[in-house]
Amino acid sequence: MNLMLRLFAYFFLVISHYGFAVSDSAYLPRDTEYNPNITSPTQALGAEVGEWHVRHDQLANYMQLLAAQSDRVSIVETGRTHENRPLFLLAFSSPDNQKNLAAIQAKHMKNLGKSANENDPLILWMGYSVHGNEASGSNAALLVAYYLAAGESQKIDDLLNNNVVLLDPSLNPDGLSRFAQWANMHKGKTLVSDPQNREHQEAWPSARTNHYWFDLNRDWLLLTHPESRARITQFHQWRPHVLTDFHEMGSNSTYFFQPGIPSRKSPWTPRKNVELTAKLGDFHAAALDNTQQFYFSGESYDDFYYGKGSTYPDAHGSIGILFEQASSRGHVQDTVNGELSFSDTIQNQVTTSLSTFEGALANKKALLDYQIEFVEQTNDLVKDDDLAGYLLQEKLDNTRLNKMLSILAAHKIEYWPLARNTKVDEQTFEAQHSYFVPLNQPQYRLIKSLFSTRKSFDDNTFYDVSNWNLPLAFNIQYVEVERVPRINKQSASASQAILPKLQSSAYAYAFSWDDYNAPKLLQRLLANNVKVKVAGAAFFAKTDQGGTSFSAGAVIVPMALKQPDNVMTIIEQQKAGLGISVHSIVSGLTTQGIDLGSRKMLNIRQPKVLLIGGKGTSQYEVGEVWHYLDQYVDMPVTITDVYELDSFNLEPYTHMIWVQGAYNNLSDGVTLNIDTWLRKGGVLIGQKSAATWFSNKNWLQVAVKSASEINSAFATDDLTYKDKENLSAKQRIAGAVFEAQLDLSHPLAFGYHTKTLPTFRNSTLVFRQPAKPFISVASYPQTPLMAGYTAQEIQNQIGGSAAVVAHNVGKGKVIAFANNVNFRGVWYGTSRLLTNAIFMSQFIDSQG
Structure with a gap:
């Protein structure tokens, strides 16, 4: 333990003796004792869990403290949010397993989809509060982490001796912190349960979202944000058997756990997934029955879109489970089911976290076998598919193509450049600009989803999008192919163009508008006081490398305008890393199209x-x-x-x-x-x-x-109420x-x-x-x-x-x-x- 962590642990142990509450037993099983040398959440916070909404810094500090105090816990920082908050993933297992955690992880990944035995570990991933204002999950994570780090019982020994529990305490730290601030700043000494109280009417933008006001629960597939990229990297390093996703819903609801509506699952998710989810659901039902809580399952939510936390695992032989708790949206709120307190919402999330452990252990063989069955069935699907894969091509915009390829790579989808030009249905795919995505690979199901053009479904009701075709999103040309083309397996990386060097004697500098980064370079030049024109029509210019064609929209930096003295240096600096060719034009007279002094060359000023x-x-x-x-x-x-x-x-x-x-x-x-x-x-x-x-x-x-x-346009004459x-x-x-x-x-x-x-x-x-x-x-x-x-x-x-x-x-x-x-x-x-x-x-x- 380093010095800072020692001091950190000592600080929390000392403050526990100065009158702060120390017991969190009301939330946790009564048959469990706790190691007194490990700080409880209440000791760390100086208040009972649920008395105040926990901020992310408090949550992160406590998780680091557990890792410092308990030999059952290890912690890694997986990334940083837009607001520079750390993202943590904790691994809980027995002290002996912690000493060999890397080897356990490597063995699990090596044996993925192969024969299993009862001594193989289950990998259980517990994820909380991807929506920041659904805070009961992250507050429950405090208690679940304490239970696993300090609890002493046969149940905990059975869980940790031969299994690994991964815990992501906050999937959306920026949103969680924003909501904690809102809820806490409106809390009075006397709690107000009126739903119209400002505490329950969050300001715009809501803390459901991350820094840029995105819904991170829709980003597992798209990887637009650092939170998602960090999480997916870890997911593919662990490939859990079960992944939980703890949410909240409207205050007037109760508690939901999957399975949802069976007909609304992805067609690429095996039926066995739903059956195992239902088996685990029996344990959630029993636990909630024991505490006499309202709940429902098998309705409302779907499992179609692979870009959500409870569905992305389904494409990988894992069991993704969504939990939805009615939200207090503050500290206490009146609902149709009576007064709902924040502590009530936390309790239910703790209860179903523990029932997940119990259900997983009871179904351990089935979960281990399912990952093997999933791989076998995937191989059969590959053999039965008439297609060999997909060809991709983009000739003019390397940035857009490379970004799509980077998303495929992050999801462990293999692709290969072509070894030679290939013609398919009168379309020529040039080797320099084309890639082949084979279907014969472990990510077959995810690929089929990402390239799907399906338009009809057994159940046409969708909670979220009905299609996510990645090449269509990126406007990348692609075709299905029935045979594997000749590919270059020496390198899967995109080709790097050799960019021309700028010449100080140029009449003007120019770059095309084709690349996705072209607007960024134009904006950077304008911000640096470079005078810029844009071509309203195409032209063919003389450059230091010979004739070069430019389409309408090309950006020109003419030296005839009063430019900064160091304009060439500015261009060199601002184009760095963008992959854009900036050409040195040697004459204002073009061989075809408009000349550089044309009226169709318009001055562009910096937009505001x-x-x-x-x-x-x-x-x-x-x-x-x-x-x-x-x-x-x-x-x-x-x-x-x-x-x-x-x-x-x-x-x-x-x-x-x-x-x-x-x-x-x-x-x-x-x-x-x-x-x-x-x-x-x-x-x-x-x-x-x-x-x-x-x-x-x-x-x-x-x-x-x-x-x-x-x-x-919809006929309604023969409809009955059930058709509504x-x-x-x-x-x-x-x-x-x-x-x-x-x-x-x-x-x-x-x-x-x-x-x-x-x-x-x-x-x-x-x-x-x-x-x-x-x-x-x-x-x-x-x-x-x-x-x-x-x-x-x-x-x-x-x-x-x-x-x-x-x-x-x-x-x-x-x-x-x-x-x-x-x-x-x-x-x-x-x-x-x-x-x-x-x-x-x-x-x-x-x-x-």
Whole structure:
């Protein structure tokens, strides 16, 4: 034990003698004694668990303290959050096992899917509070960790002597800390249970989310955030038999544990998974019966989308289990089931944590056998599949392709570059830009899910998205192949292009708009006072390396403009690590297309973007825009609450972005200010319901179909009351992929080179086609659905409608998207539309 940990442990042992409560026995089994040399949660906190909401720093400090005091515990820091909070994973096992933990882990991974015996360890992963305001999980983690580290009973010996319990005490530290601050700052000496009390009405944005206001429980597959990347790395180093995911739900509910609705599982998850989940569920039911708690199972929740904590394990032969506790959303709240205290919610999470241990040990042989059976069945599925795998290709945007490949690699999905050009269905896949993803590998089931274009399902009700096709999200060309092509197994890494060196004698410097990092480089140059032009049409320029073609949208740094003295150094520094070729142009006269002095070369000034958030707007969509512009464009964004606009000065801002929200109650003064700003030259950008509001204010000259018009397409004459839920499911889009057709000549399509653009839709908003020409940037074909479920009645409404529209309003521009172009931070294929709306808006010249 190092000196700091010794001092840390001594501090907590000393303060326990100064009048603090020391007993946590009310939450834990009565037949268990505890090692007095190990600090209890109450001793560490100076208050009973549940008296206050634990902050992440308190939680992390206690977990480190247990690791210092108990020889049953080891701890690793797996990563850091956006707000630089540490992410910890604890491993609990017997002292002898702790001495050989690395060997136990290595043996488990080596034997994965092979013959098992009763001496093989179960690996049980306990995960708590991926949503920060569902705090009972992380507070329960304090007690579960103490039970495992200090408890003395035969049950604990049986659990730890031949098994390993992994504990992730907080999957969302930033959100947990935000919520603890909120709940604690509103707690009085006399608790207030009124649901309308401010304590129970959390401010926008809610602490459900992480730093960028994302739902981390949807990120297990997408790996947009460091919390998820750290967790998935550990998951694949341990491959647990059981993984638990502790949540909260509405206060007026009770307690839920899986299995959910059996028909709503992923088609790639074996039925045996549901059966084992149900067997473990018997132990949860018995434990909750013993404490006379309400609960339910086998209903409401689905297990379809592999990107959630309780479903990702199902793709790997693990048993993922979701727990949902009715939330006190503070310290105590009145509900339809009576008064619900925070300690009550913690108790139930502790109870089912312990019943998970009991159920797993009772079903140990079945769980060990299941991982073997899972592998055997996967091998059979591979043999029976007519496909050999998938070919991927992206010629012009290495950043976008490499990012998708990095996600595959993080999920232990193998891919290989082609050894030679390969032709499939009249398409040539060039070896330099193409990769093969074979199906004959352990991750077969996950791959089938990631490349699925399935459109029909036995049960059409989805709690979350109905499709997650990764190549469609990244707009990567791909095809199914029935035979394995020639591949280069010497290297699976993406090829690295040799970038040209800048020449000090250049007439101008230029780079294309094709790469995903191009907006970031443009923003960096503008931020460093470099004068920049953007090409409104294609040209073929003379460079120091010969002739080079540039498509519309290319960025030019002309030396004819007054540039900083060290402009070449600035360009070199700002392009570092971006993988973008910056060419040295030797003449302003081009051999084809526009010249560098053309009127179609427009000066671009640094944008100043205002993002509208606050109560009434979607925290997820605001966060997605912020995350994209901050992380991928290096663009500072001013965020303001929508109801601050009454007194807000819009004049400094060049662009204003609005997302899904409720805006009809904004004052006439606000709309007048926006109208004036817009007509003077502002660029107004909106998506989904914001676009509807734009239309209602006559800024957007596009009509939007009403919800009643869309719902009227569904026949209801012969329906009975039991059909109500099914009709509701059909009248929404939980999440599906739709094809849009781009007008490649439009400025908002600069950087795109194929007309077909997969878009993600999770709303039924429909733009009518504009009456005037040149306004539609992208439209949906008559049969637009590419993947996932959407009722035919809604498909018919969307078919032929507009997807992206843009036109002038006075000296300004209005741009509208029917869908969310930044969905969950991973829809790379459409997020470039947003940067085009920012940087290329000057080129728009069509009257609404």
